[in-house]
Every structure is written in C-alpha cells, then in structure tokens.
Amino acid sequence: MNSPDSWILASSWLDRLIEAVRSPSYNLKVIYLGVTSLGLAAGVCGCFLLFRKRSLLSDTIGHSTLPGVCIAFLLYARWGSGGKSFIALMIGALITGWLSVRAVQWIKNNSKIKEDAALAIPLTVLYGLGVVLLSVVQDSNLNLQGSSGLEYYLFGMVASMIQAEAIMLAVVSLGALTVISLFFKELNCLSFDEDFVASQGLPHRWLDEVLMLTCLTVTIAGLQTVGLLMIMAAFIIPPATARLWTDSMPWTLAIAGFVGATGALIGAIASAVIFRLPAGAAIILASALLFGFSMLFGSRKGWVVRQLKVARLEKRLSENQLLRDLFDRLEAQQKVRLLAGLDFSSDLARVSLPVHDILKDRDWSQRKERSVARSLSRQNLLKFKRGDFVRLTTQGLERAIEVARTHRLTELYLIEHADVAPARVHQYVEKIEEITGPEIASDIHQLFSNELEQALIPAEPHRGGDTS
Amino acid sequence: MPDSNCLNVKHLTVCYDRKPALWEAQVSIPQGTMTGIVGPNGAGKSTFLKAILDLIPATSGSVKFFGEDYRKVRHRIAYVPQRESVDWDYPISAREVVVMGRYRSIGLFRRVSREDRRKADEALDRVGMLDRADNQIGSLSGGQQQRVFLARALVQEADLYLMDEPFAGIDATTERVILELMRDLRESGASLVCVHHDLPTVADYFDHLVLLNLRVVASGAMNDVFTREQLTQCYGGRLELLSKLADSLAKLEALRS
Numbered sequence: 001m002n003s004p005d006s007w008i009l010a011s012s013w014l015d016r017l018i019e020a021v022r023s024p025s026y027n028l029k030v031i032y033l034g035v036t037s038l039g040l041a042a043g044v045c046g047c048f049l050l051f052r053k054r055s056l057l058s059d060t061i062g063h064s065t066l067p068g069v070c071i072a073f074l075l076y077a078r079w080g081s082g083g084k085s086f087i088a089l090m091i092g093a094l095i096t097g098w099l100s101v102r103a104v105q106w107i108k109n110n111s112k113i114k115e116d117a118a119l120a121i122p123l124t125v126l127y128g129l130g131v132v133l134l135s136v137v138q139d140s141n142l143n144l145q146g147s148s149g150l151e152y153y154l155f156g157m158v159a160s161m162i163q164a165e166a167i168m169l170a171v172v173s174l175g176a177l178t179v180i181s182l183f184f185k186e187l188n189c190l191s192f193d194e195d196f197v198a199s200q201g202l203p204h205r206w207l208d209e210v211l212m213l214t215c216l217t218v219t220i221a222g223l224q225t226v227g228l229l230m231i232m233a234a235f236i237i238p239p240a241t242a243r244l245w246t247d248s249m250p251w252t253l254a255i256a257g258f259v260g261a262t263g264a265l266i267g268a269i270a271s272a273v274i275f276r277l278p279a280g281a282a283i284i285l286a287s288a289l290l291f292g293f294s295m296l297f298g299s300r301k302g303w304v305v306r307q308l309k310v311a312r313l314e315k316r317l318s319e320n321q322l323l324r325d326l327f328d329r330l331e332a333q334q335k336v337r338l339l340a341g342l343d344f345s346s347d348l349a350r351v352s353l354p355v356h357d358i359l360k361d362r363d364w365s366q367r368k369e370r371s372v373a374r375s376l377s378r379q380n381l382l383k384f385k386r387g388d389f390v391r392l393t394t395q396g397l398e399r400a401i402e403v404a405r406t407h408r409l410t411e412l413y414l415i416e417h418a419d420v421a422p423a424r425v426h427q428y429v430e431k432i433e434e435i436t437g438p439e440i441a442s443d444i445h446q447l448f449s450n451e452l453e454q455a456l457i458p459a460e461p462h463r464g465g466d467t468s
Numbered sequence: 469m470p471d472s473n474c475l476n477v478k479h480l481t482v483c484y485d486r487k488p489a490l491w492e493a494q495v496s497i498p499q500g501t502m503t504g505i506v507g508p509n510g511a512g513k514s515t516f517l518k519a520i521l522d523l524i525p526a527t528s529g530s531v532k533f534f535g536e537d538y539r540k541v542r543h544r545i546a547y548v549p550q551r552e553s554v555d556w557d558y559p560i561s562a563r564e565v566v567v568m569g570r571y572r573s574i575g576l577f578r579r580v581s582r583e584d585r586r587k588a589d590e591a592l593d594r595v596g597m598l599d600r601a602d603n604q605i606g607s608l609s610g611g612q613q614q615r616v617f618l619a620r621a622l623v624q625e626a627d628l629y630l631m632d633e634p635f636a637g638i639d640a641t642t643e644r645v646i647l648e649l650m651r652d653l654r655e656s657g658a659s660l661v662c663v664h665h666d667l668p669t670v671a672d673y674f675d676h677l678v679l680l681n682l683r684v685v686a687s688g689a690m691n692d693v694f695t696r697e698q699l700t701q702c703y704g705g706r707l708e709l710l711s712k713l714a715d716s717l718a719k720l721e722a723l724r725s
Contacts, residue, residue: 112485185574186576188560189571192555192560195547199547202572249564
C-alpha cells in the first residue's frame with residue numbers, strides 16, 4: 001500500500017506533467033524554445049565532429065569553460081555591477097574554451113602525443129583549475145552575491161532560464177544551421193576526405209576553423225542548459241542515433257537534429273516536473289532512450305534488421321545446400337559426370353529423391369528439412385511427391401547445377417591456388433559460401449574457363465576415386 | 469617556352485620529425501606517359517606524391533607542373549589518394565563521392581547542378597559502376613571503391629593524374645578496368661603517375677619508371693631503368709637474394725625430375 005503522502009506527491013507530479021505538456025506556462029514555453037534550439041544545433045554540429053573523429057573535442061571544450069566562467073564571475077563581482085552577468089560568464093567560457101581547442105592542436109603538432117591524450121590534457125588541467133577557482137568563488141568568507149548559481153554550469157539547469165537566454169540559444173542555433181547549410185558541400189567533403197579537399201585548393205584549414213568555431217559557440221551557448229560535464233553527449237548521441245537510420249549525410253543531419261531537439265525537449269519537461277532533477281542529466285537520458293530504441297529498431301544498422309539479414313542469408317545458404325545435396329545424389333545415381341549444356345531435363349528431372357535420407361549427414365532438424373524444402377517448392381524449384389520424396393523441376397535442376405558448379409570450382413580454386421588440403425576444403429567452402437557473392441563466383445568461373453571445358457562440372461575434388 | 473614535361477621536381481626533401489623521408493628527389497616526367505613509382509616499403513613513395521601536391525610541407529626543393537607552380541595549374545591535376553585514407557563507413561553514395569570531383573569548378577555557395585550529376589554518372593559508367601551509383605560506399609568491395617575514387621578523378625577532366633597505389637588489394641576485374649582506362653587516358657594525351665607496389669607487373673603497365681628509395685635511384689623510360697643493376701640498387705640487394713633463391717629452387721626441381 002502506498003502511504004497517503006506519496007500519493008499526493010505522485011498525483012502532483014502527474015498533474016504538473018500534464019500541465020507542462022498541455023498548457024505550459026510562459027516560462028515553460030521559453031524553456032522549450034531554448035532547449036529545442038540547443039538540441040537541434042548540437043545534434044547537427046555533432047555529425048561533423050563524429051565523422052571527423054573529433055567527438056571528444058566537445059568534452060574538452062565543455063570542461064575547459066569552467067575556469068573561464070569562474071574568472072569572469074570574479075572580475076565582474078570586483079569591477080562590474082556585482083551579481084551575475086550572463087554575458088560576462090559566456091565571454092569567459094568562450095575564451096577558455098577556445099584556448100583548449102588551440103591547446104589541443106598545439107600539443108598535437110608539437111609533440112609526439114596522440115590525439116586522445118592531446119584532448120585529455122587541456123580537459124583535465126583546465127577543469128582542475130576551474131574546480132579550484134570555483135571553491136574560491138564559493139568561499140563563504142568572500143560572501144559573493146550570486147555565487148551559489150554557478151554549480152548550474154556543472155550539471156545544467158533550465159528552470160531559471162530567462163527569455164533572453166532562450167532567444168540567445170535560438171539565435172545561436174539559427175546561426176549554426178545557416179553556416180552549415182551554406183558550407184554543407186565543402187564540410188561534407190572535408191569530413192569524408194580532408195586530403196582531397198586540400199588537393200583541390202579549397203580552403204580546408206579555413207573550413208575546419210569555421211566548423212570548430214561553430215561547435216565552440218553552440219557548446220558555450222548550451223553550457224547552462226545541459227551543464228559543462230555533459231554537453232558532449234548532446235553532440236555525440238544524436239549523430240550516433242541518426243547513423244542507425246540512414247546512409248545519406250543530409251538525412252543524418254536531419255535525424256540528428258530531430259533526435260537532439262526531441263531529447264532536449266523531453267529532458268526539459270522532466271526537469272521542470274521533477275523537483276531538483278538537473279536538466280543536463282534528464283536531456284542526456286532522454287536522448288539515450290532514443291539511441292537505445294534505434295540500436296534495436298534502426299532501419300540501417302539496428303539489431304532487428306541485422307537479425308533479419310542473417311536469417312535471410314542462412315535460409316539462402318540452407319536452400320543452396322539442399323539443392324547441392326539433391327544434385328550430388330542425382331549425379332551418384334547416374335554414375336556419370338553431367339554436362340550443363342546437355343538436355344538433361346526430361347530424364348533427370350523426373351527422378352524422385354528422398355529428402356530425409358539425402359540430408360542425413362547434415363545436422364538438420366526435421367523441421368528445418370521441411371521448411372527449407374517447402375521454401376524451394378514455393379519458388380517452384382522442386383515438387384513434393386509421396387512421402388518425403390521430392391522431384392526437382394527444370395528450373396530447380398538448373399539452379400542446382402549452377403550452385404554445385406560454383407561450389408566445386410571454389411573448392412578447386414582453394415586446392416590449387418591457396419594450398420588448402422583436399423580433405424578440409426569442403427568445410428572451408430561451406431563456411432565461406434556465405435560471403436562469396438556472384439562477383440567472386442564469376443571470377444572463379446573465369447579463372448577455370450581455360451582449364452575446363454566451359455560447361456563441365458568438375459567432380460567433387462575432396463572425394464577420392466576420380467571417375468575419369 | 470612551353471614545358472614538355474608535366475612534372476619537374478628538383479631537390480625535393482621532406483622530413484618527418486627531422487628524419488628524412490625523401491632526400492633531394494630529382495624527377496622529370498614527360499607529358500603523355502604512364503609512369504610508375506616503385507620502391508620498397510617506407511621508401512617515401514606516398515610522401516613524394518603528397519609533397520608535390522603540398523599536402524605535407526617540403527623542407528626544400530622546387531616542384532613545377534607543366535612549367536608552372538601547383539597553385540596555378542591545380543585544375544589540370546587530379547589526385548587519387550590511397551583507398552585506406554578515408555572512412556568508408558561515411559554516409560555517402562558512390563555518385564556523391566564522384567560529384568565531389570566537381571566541387572572546385574562548382575565553387576562555394578553554389579549547388580550541384582544536373583550537369584554535374586550527369587558528368588558523374590558518365591564517369592561511373594566508364595569505370596563500370598553506374599549500376600552501383602546509389603549504393604553507400606561501405607557496401608562496395610575494395611576494387612569497386614577504388615573505381616569510385618578513379619571516377620572522382622575522371623570528372624575533374626585533368627591533364628595529369630596522380631594515383632597512390634591504385635592497384636593495391638583489388639580484384640582482377642577492377643585491375644583490368646583501371647588499366648584499360650589509364651591507357652585510354654594516355655591515348656587522349658593525359659599523363660599518369662602511379663605509386664605501384666608490384667614489381668612483376670610494373671614493366672607491363674607503365675612506360676616510364678621512377679625507382680625510389682628515400683632518394684631517386686633512377687628515373688626515365690622503362691627500358692633504361694628497369695634493369696637488374698638499378699633494381700638491385702633500389703631494393704638494396706634483397707632482390708638479388710630472391711632471384712638466387714628462385715634459381716636454386718629451379719635447380720632442385722630439375723634434379724628431382
């Protein structure tokens with residue numbers, strides 16, 4: 001049983017949720033505008049960071065803004081009008097954030113340190129400096145007005161967002177999207193193949209700078225909303241999610257923007273409804289839910305799609321195996337080698353074959369035998385006779401010959417050109433057949449076309465007792 | 469006076485971390501030729517291409533294309549980087565990659581026109597990849613990816629093609645397609661310079677040769693350069709060892725039979 005207290009809590013919680021969604025107050029609307037703008041811009045910018053393998057740069061920038069924020073606060077408290085100036089803090093964050101980007105490049109160019117460590121050093125050093133400064137700022141002896149709000153910069157807070165901040169976020173977002181759409185062609189090329197952009201004489205350094213500055217601006221603008229500890233997630237999760245749904249860059253940008261905006265909106269609502277829930281954490285968790293959903297159901301690389309593909313592949317493989325086994329049996333009964341060009345249809349196709357007996361060497365369940373045979377019969381490649389006997393149709397026989405031919409030529413190829421022991425070659429080919437597409441098959445056919453008569457099917461190379 | 473060489477390199481030196489990767493390279497390549505650049509691993513073959521294209525800074529030396537600075541004749545030169553140099557997981561189709569070859573002539577702030585797409589399709593057709601134009605590049609085989617790169621160079625309609633290992637790790641079909649295409653290009657007056665890794669085919673594929681091993685060991689027409697002495701010098705006797713081994717193996721076979 002729930003205690004009455006928690007009931008009241010829960011119901012007020014629900015009421016607030018309904019209110020936040022259906023009839024948000026003016027303040028809430030302001031917040032929604034701010035966070036969706038940020039989510040959208042961060043998601044889109046993040047795509048370029050992701051493909052340039054620079055995702056962690058947003059983390060470095062985020063952490064490095066803390067000393068800037070603190071110094072700006074101290075300076076403003078000393079010489080400004082006191083309290084907190086949102087603009088001053090932004091400028092402070094921008095300066096140390098920008099410094100960190102330069103530091104990463106400098107370390108990379110002037111030492112043997114690799115990219116990952118080059119990113120980590122400014123991050124930790126500047127963040128450490130920031131933590132020290134924060135403890136100075138919040139020293140109760142100094143009694144600086146407004147210093148208690150500074151921890152919002154760590155974890156994010158949307159409840160206190162004012163109209164000016166929301167408008168700033170919207171403007172920054174619009175600006176970032178404009179820059180990206182203006183240079184989309186070049187930025188796309190830069191992310192794919194930087195050397196090529198350089199060899200074309202396009203201004204690749206300048207483009208890179210534009211991209212970095214855009215990301216820097218969006219990061220700084222979003223600091224107070226998402227918090228500097230987690231801002232990187234706003235740049236990484238949406239593009240990673242989008243990648244699971246599409247193979248086109250414009251769509252990746254669109255989906256990443258959508259995921260970023262949606263995640264931010266859901267997170268902001270949660271943060272508005274649940275007392276003391278940091279907005280940054282809520283936004284990241286909401287985006288992560290979208291990511292998890294896409295991991296499962298994404299139309300390009302989602303888990304379900306991949307399982308379906310594997311299942312389809314295995315089905316085709318089993319069908320080929322059955323066809324090959326039927327062919328082997330036919331061949332054994334005829335005691336002759338078959339010529340594909342011969343008029344085989346009339347006699348051979350009429351022979352009934354016991355499926356179960358033929359498949360006894362394979363570890364197939366009865367159910368699998370039935371379902372594979374049924375699938376072939378649906379494609380009109382074989383017909384069921386009485387009992388478990390089947391008969392190949394003309395097309396079925398043609399397919400079977402093709403399959404057997406490719407299989408044996410591949411075996412021959414491996415024995416002659418890859419030094420695979422004849423006794424083991426069969427296993428090999430069974431395994432690699434799933435990856436040999438028609439192109440490889442035709443290459444192999446071509447290779448042997450001189451040595452064998454065009455239409456001849458070689459005897460199984462791994463079995464002793466050559467028939468010739 | 470118009471220069472009959474498509475490429476003149478003088479005293480080109482490149483260093484990585486003060487360690488020289490290329491020493492005082494001197495190369496002249498006449499127009500309308502197919503030139504192979506061969507040498508052992510780490511000889512500075514890719515470095516050579518990248519340095520003359522200004523992709524990595526040279527310590528010293530001068531490079532002239534058609535008697536001019538690279539900056540002035542960029543539009544006449546197409547570069548095909550090594551296949552491994554890009555991320556093939558990138559969400560882009562084969563056609564979009566090829567269209568990139570037109571970006572410079574399209575210019576900033578302008579959109580890709582129908583004409584550009586038509587030219588891209590034409591190039592894809594020439595390398596036999598038109599039916600895969602809409603495929604994501606990661607779903608293509610290595611050889612097909614190489615052909616897409618080649619198509620991207622074709623749409624630049626250049627006079628000089630610089631290719632970094634176009635024959636590395638590709639299937640027989642692609643090898644044939646690329647070779648035929650390169651010969652067509654030469655017929656139509658273009659020049660080609662390829663980094664190549666496979667000694668046995670080099671004499672069949674190219675008419676000029678640059679032997680590189682940190683410095684230029686020899687360069688010139690195939691018959692003058694592709695000699696045992698020069699190769700031995702370039703490969704530092706390793707070739708000698710291989711041929712000795714082959715000789716002794718042949719003798720052994722002869723004894724047995």
